Amino acid sequence: MAPGSMTTRRKTARSSGGGGPSIGLDIGTANIVAYRNGQSEKGTQMEANAFFTVPSMPNTRKILEDKAVRFFEKDERLHILGNAAEEFANILGGTTRRPMEDGLVNLKEDDGIQVIQAILDPMVPEPAQKGQPLWFSVPGDPLDRNGAVLFNESIFKTYLKGRGYTPRPINEAMAVVVSELSDQHATGIGISMGGGMCNICFSYLSIPAVTYSIQKGGDFIDQTVGRSVGEPATKIKAIKEQELDLSVAPRNNIEHGLHAAYDDLFASLAESLARVLRGSDNVPRLNQALPIVLSGGTVLPPGSRERFAACLGEVDLPVRVAKVVQARNPLYATAKGAYMMAVAEDES
């Protein structure tokens, strides 16, 4: 990866020369996003990175086909994919399974790779021109688990190559910086808090100087709160996504739990940020204060920005923070950054 040589431009979608329209891809634990056309975000697709299996019977098959639901059959089971998986799990009263866990492909799920590829296929059509570059996000190395992401990266590289693209990885949090701070020399700290992990990137003049991840995210919140109040994690997740407001006092046990879990996540994130930046030789001495951008589904509840900013106040960072802002669209920021890389490359 050589984002160091990237130039950020304010231009958006453009299909130039022989290549087809650019796509930016974010393959996350919870969601897969394919970003197209930066102006309106129309054409951008988001699918749950999940599947749900039902026994294969002629009847079921027919229903799925009629409803144009995406699925594949294996070992006499129908694997329903993406957003439809969640709908069916809801209707039929089960839980979806996930091909990825903590930000990485889950090797315990036998069909994981096949499922992701099946979800990706329609989102990533064959390129107009063979070898067209395609930028996709990869997580940073988890603290204490160096090299864990390499396997992950190579799976997607192989897949994308197979579809006729030249795969180009970009760090997930760096993509957030590119997407949100492009008019500030791509200088600042990008944080993507997703389902499986939090990715952090300190970028200086569009150089990803420090990147890392911690393997805690929305799923971790759902699970710990679920355990502590004795409710299924899926229920906690639904409440979290629909009702949680971190700027008002919690009203019940579940909200108390969610507040505590968020505080815990934010505090450990802030603490790790201070520790990692302090320990890095790649953090230059800077006179100006830097923006921090938060993105990913986990930052969506109101008040999360303020809470995280408060946690930052508790730690001693080697750089000054000008402001903590939220990405314009936290669910799309990573994919949009990848897309912008593609556009920039296309133009240069």
Next chain:
Amino acid sequence: MRADRKKSVAIYAARPVRGQIIAKSLALCGIRVTLDDDPEAAIRKIESGAAALLVVDVNNHLQEEIELVRGMATHLADCLLVTHTDPRDRDVLEEMGVDRTRCIGGPLDPEQTFVAVDAFFAADDGPPPADQSTGKEKGRLKARGRRARKAFQRALKAPDRRVWRWWTKLIRGLQMLRPVRTMAVSGAILAAGALAGYLFWCLSTLPDIDRLNHYSPFKATKLYSYGNQLLAELYEQRRTPVPLDRIPVHVRQAFIAIEDARYFQHSGIDPIRIAGALWADIKAGGFRQGGSTITQQLSKMIFLKPEKTMTRKIKEMAIALMLERRYSKDRILELYLNQAYFGCQAYGLQAAAEAYFGKPSDRLTLAEGALLAALPKAPNAYSPFQNPERARRRRDHVLQRMQVNGFLSSDEYRQATGADLPSVFHERAYRSPYFVDYCQKYLEETYGDRLNTSGLTVYTTLDARLQAAAEAAILKGMAALEARGVVGVQAALVALALDTGHIKAMVGGTDYDRTQFNRAAQALRQPGSAFKPFVYLAALQKGYQTDSHIQDMPVTIAVNNGRQTWRPRNYTGRFNGEVTVKEALTRSLNAATVNLALQVGLTDIIGTAHKVGIRSKIHAVYPSVLGASEVTLLELAAAYGALATGRRIEPVCLDRIIDKASATIWDPGTEPATILPSSAVAGIREMLAAVVSDGTGRRALALERTVYGKTGTTNGNADALFVGFDDRLVVGVWVGRDSREPIGPKETGARAALPIWVEFMRQVPVEGMRVAALGSP
């Protein structure tokens, strides 16, 4: 060849990221850089003359890198700059022959690196003077360093390319500006260059207009009763924002017609208008500041300090252009209408509509809208209250402009010009003013200046029904006193919830408009016998029982350091010999109380009174046990609350505070602490119930339910009190004169204050309360 070489730097870094950081930083400042991960390649660039300076970033801990630098230093010492992570290595490097000023240690420092590179090229720019150490030379280098530092910081600041576009746009607009023209006419071509710099400087210091996204103007803080009834608004600027769709079209048109007729055509600044203003200036031979569009006025109101300078004018235009690029015309108009000042402390259209016409903005008529549109230019000069004639002329002028611009037919115009001007200022009336003052004082201590501007929603503890009952009871009591020929007295009442300390009702006087002095919370008055229960509480805690015997006998006490003696007498003038503790309190026997106090000790009595909640100083003299030390009614009531429950009651006036972002920012949830043993509480309750059933409080029997309390009357009937409680509320009532003169003959606590208390308690809903047989505790 040399020119090419001149500003070129070759970089080698052992770690690519650090190399990239240096390379990008230098490139940002206009230095030509190449970055190599092979030291040989970098060295070759110097040797071939492709680069003039070699920047090497090393990790000092690696022997092999140090050796590498040693090698470079021997060949290229005078075109070598070393960045490294350990400052201590400076000496080692210096020994190798690297110039000390070209060793940069510590964390990677792009700014310092650029300054050093710049200094290197500075030396390269001209031959060094003969004596390098002259002060002049040093000064020159320092200045250059400062400049380099600034240049770096400027380059790194967000390079909003858009500024350039605004700039070009602006210059076009500016050509019509008179001062520019004057300068041009004066023929100073030099000035043009200076002007460009000046313009750029103006633009580089523009505020961040994204602030408007989160923009919230100063908002009033609103106080509500516990039951959501609006009590008051606290503001510096009276203001309630309204969305544009709640502003009638004819009102918007009035503003556009008078302030900026081409509003929907221009893009923030209006060249035609500027030209027009200029022409007027030239004709008048003077310089005015006219020609601001609505957008410019908004820029001025929100972003800029009020000063009449060229700089501000330019910034105002630049911001106006930026605003127009970012926001719709409707949004800008909405912000403007909500921001403008209309006089009478009214900011924004809604507040103005309320202040001038007593109605919300969506009900403004044409003539009313036109008057409001007339105001922002000069709110005082055109005030319908101060200068009705000028106001009318200006309003009609607005209407005329509306007609000219096709917003009105001539009929509508005629009709509107016939409408009357408003003549009264509509003030917002407060409910429960004494209580509002009390809360405000508390809030100001907590939130300071922010209080009037930060748009808090404050839920107070006040119970509107009880407050109404309190006000009615006081009125009734005053009427009864008047009927007995007693006039000019004041009264106060305060009611606290026993479980929370919430102030449920508070009346600080009989007429807030006349005096705002709060006699419930601020007035220090003697409590008289209402103090006695604290003496008896101290006694119970020392082992006395309600049926213990004490002496109601004459007693003489030396006061004033023995210079005088004090012989407390009973109200009836008789002494009763041996009485029980309970009898003594029930009948409010002074001599018995002082005798008891002599046994219990002043220190314990005073300590007990403070413990239950008396904050005012209690003088350590015996007359204090009969209530000679002054207290407020509020603290007295709170202390009785402790007698009732055994827990310390802190009066609380606020229930919850919500800020603009709907977050609860204040929510007191402290449980009152238990401070008295239940046996003592039972004893006191028994005695205070007996005061009502058999003693001075008998008038409260009219309530036909168990209540507890104590009368208080001070010397010469200057103060009359009753403080008492039931199972939910503790209520204090005081009657007296601000002058401290007697209320009137026979006007004791039982006669002047207790009826008000009873009247109030009669209105307190009793559902859910224990209605027990009278007299049984």
